[in-house]
Amino acid sequence: MAVTQVVRSEWTKIRSVASTVWTLSLAAFVTIALGMLISALAKSEFGNMSVESQATFDPTFVSFAGMSLGQLAMIVFGVLVVSNEYSTGMIRTSLAAVPQRVNFLFSKVAVATVLAFVVGIVTSFLAFFLGQAMLGSLKASISDPGVLRAVIGGGLYMTLIAMFSMGVAAMLRSPMLSLGILMPFFFLISNVLANVSATKKIGQFLPDRAGSKILQVVTPLNDDTPYGPWGGLGIMVLWVVAALIGGFVLLQRRDA
Template identity: 80%
Template sequence: MSSTRVLKSEWTKIRSVSSTVWTLGLAVVVTIALGLLISILSKNDYDKLSTEDKLTFDPTFISFAGMSLGQLAMIVFGVLVVSNEYSTGMIRTSLAAVPQRGKFLFSKVAVATALALVVGMATAFLAFFVGQSVLGTHRAHIGDPGVLRAVIGGGLYMTLIAMFSMGVAAMLRSPMLSLGILMPFFFLISNILGNVSATKKIGRFLPDQAGSKIMQVKTPFDDDTPYGPWGGLAIMVAWVVVALIGGYALLKKRDA
């Protein structure tokens, strides 16, 4: 089967499964809604901040507060895109139609990534403008130094979260097992490792903590992270590459 036909087939699969479409819609809604709420609260509490906190007040990063929940939906999307066929048994039919397993997997990843990128970018820009609209005199402007980079970075962050989840799902095959590992990893383990002094230097190299650096415009005074915004994104990309290579290696080795 030609590459074009494989890509069209994967697009049809994603579009025809309502759960994947709903998760992307949920990612947009929760990211913007929570970002709006936190922006309102931040505006109301601004006068209570210390002088130091006011100097490092980052209205751009505040508008992305909803990413913590939005990435949940992107994780589910990435897992479902890859593992749905395993749970339904359709993987045998798919691999019979496309026996080149590399072409099969990376066509699926390419289509899902393109969709995640469109949704991620739209979400990041909407979250930014909605958040800034309620911050009043404390708001940032898209032309301010570092702001456009942070907004584009927000869209890239959401996309990479989905891609990482696809790689993990390709390795584990089971949607329940994949989600059972990814959810605690991002929402519990990563936070613990990143906030406990003994493990903080390890936690900062996890994909979500490193990748989120791209969304920051101002750096807190006590931040001693040894990399900048693009360095953090590069670390996240490395995690994604490893996950996808692992998924491909196991897909090539195992029976359907």
């Protein structure tokens, strides 16, 4: 089957499954709503901050505060896109229709990535503008140095989170197992490793910690991160590439 036909088939699968549509909608809603709420709270508490905190206040980063929960829905989206067919047993039918397994997984990941990017970039711009509206006089402008990079980077970050989840799901095949590993990894292990002095240098190179650097415009106090915004995103890309390669290799080597 030609790649274009496989891509069309994967697009039909994704848009016909309600769970994938709902998870993307939830990712956008949570990111925007929570970002607006925290931006409003930051404005009300700004006067109570220390002089140092006020000097390094990053209005752009604050508007992306909801992304920490929005990525949860992106993880679920990435996992479901790949592993749903394994849980239902449809993977055998799909691989029988598309014997070229590389084409099969590539088309699935490509379609889901484009969809995740569209949702991610729209979400990022809305989160920024609505968050800045909540900040009032503290707001940043899209034309300020580094701001447009951070806003576009927000869309890229959400897309890469989804892609990494697709790679992990392709390796593990089970939606429950994939989510059981990814959720604690991003919401517990990553935070612990990045905030404990003994493991901080390791935690800085985890995909979410490195990738989120692209969202910052103002460098935080006592920040000793050994890379910049694009360097952090580059580290995240390497994690995503490794996960996807693992998924492709295992799909080729084992039975459905």
